[in-house]
Amino acid sequence: MRISLELAQTIAAVIDEGTMDAAARRLHITPSAVSQRVKTVEEQLGQVVIVRSKPVRATSAGAALVRLARQFALLEHDTLVELRADADDARVTVPLAVNADSLATWFLAPLARLAQDRPVVFELHRDDQDFTAGLLESGTVMGAVTSRESPVAGCRVSALGAMRYEAVASAEYVARWMPEGPIASAVTVAPIVDFDRRDDLQTRWLSAEGVDPAGPPRHFVPASNEFATAVRLGLGWALLPRLQSQDALDSGALVLLGGRPIDVPLYWQQWNLRSALLDAIADEIVGEGRRVLSRR
Numbered sequence: 001m002r003i004s005l006e007l008a009q010t011i012a013a014v015i016d017e018g019t020m021d022a023a024a025r026r027l028h029i030t031p032s033a034v035s036q037r038v039k040t041v042e043e044q045l046g047q048v049v050i051v052r053s054k055p056v057r058a059t060s061a062g063a064a065l066v067r068l069a070r071q072f073a074l075l076e077h078d079t080l081v082e083l084r085a086d087a088d089d090a091r092v093t094v095p096l097a098v099n100a101d102s103l104a105t106w107f108l109a110p111l112a113r114l115a116q117d118r119p120v121v122f123e124l125h126r127d128d129q130d131f132t133a134g135l136l137e138s139g140t141v142m143g144a145v146t147s148r149e150s151p152v153a154g155c156r157v158s159a160l161g162a163m164r165y166e167a168v169a170s171a172e173y174v175a176r177w178m179p180e181g182p183i184a185s186a187v188t189v190a191p192i193v194d195f196d197r198r199d200d201l202q203t204r205w206l207s208a209e210g211v212d213p214a215g216p217p218r219h220f221v222p223a224s225n226e227f228a229t230a231v232r233l234g235l236g237w238a239l240l241p242r243l244q245s246q247d248a249l250d251s252g253a254l255v256l257l258g259g260r261p262i263d264v265p266l267y268w269q270q271w272n273l274r275s276a277l278l279d280a281i282a283d284e285i286v287g288e289g290r291r292v293l294s295r296r
Contacts, residue, residue, distance in 0.1 A: 161293025
């Protein structure tokens with residue numbers, strides 16, 4: 001049995017766009033034609049390839065087809081570049097996954113350099129570093145910044161360094177809530193800023209300091225820059241990477257609360273596919289990460 005590339009590209013379009021109607025508009029065909037292609041590939045494989053939810057999701061079989069379509073797009077791009085084709089003909093979309101704090105601090109600079117030199121556009125997926133590897137496994141992205149050291153199946157991994165987080169608060173906040181310093185009695189009642197309910201950095205810091213993390217009230221601010229702004233405005237204390245807090249610490253707008261910093265090791269994982277473009281992306285991202293992140 002041979003897998004039709006057209007069918008694989010159709011499945012990828014459906015997953016990317018979230019609905020068959022949107023995929024039809026992207027592919028310039030009718031929704032019924034998209035539905036027929038999906039039905040055809042499922043009959044050929046004897047497996048369901050998409051879950052008809054809103055948005056649709058790929059099954060494990062569908063994820064394999066999405067990877068095939070994306071890998072072909074990469075190889076086609078490399079070939080067109082080698083043949084010196086027109087830049088618009090060679091342009092390819094590369095989906096990547098990254099955690100919010102990396103996206104807000106160091107990750108965009110290498111992508112900007114790549115976009116200046118190569119016919120490529122990036123589609124970024126933001127998620128916690130503990131979960132970005134799942135986007136690689138599903139075929140949603142070609143590369144990811146992740147906390148996972150062991151390689152995802154079919155991927156290769158490079159160490160980037162560690163994102164170092166330190167407990168900080170605004171000077172006004174400290175004067176109000178911790179006038180004698182961040183002693184246990186103060187941090188027990190002082191409000192905290194968490195990114196979301198999966199963010200455990202502040203909980204880990206409190207536990208390390210011998211404080212029950214269930215005590216303090218918590219605000220949730222699920223965007224990296226706004227999270228840092230909330231801390232600077234005195235909404236609560238939190239752990240920030242020095243890449244985000246340095247200027248405010250230098251000016252005195254933020255102060256360190258002490259305690260041990262928390263290092264979150266980061267890795268770059270990408271498909272183990274020989275592609276000049278993918279190799280260039282890895283070189284830029286890994287180089288930048290190792291330049292700006294803490295060494296473990």
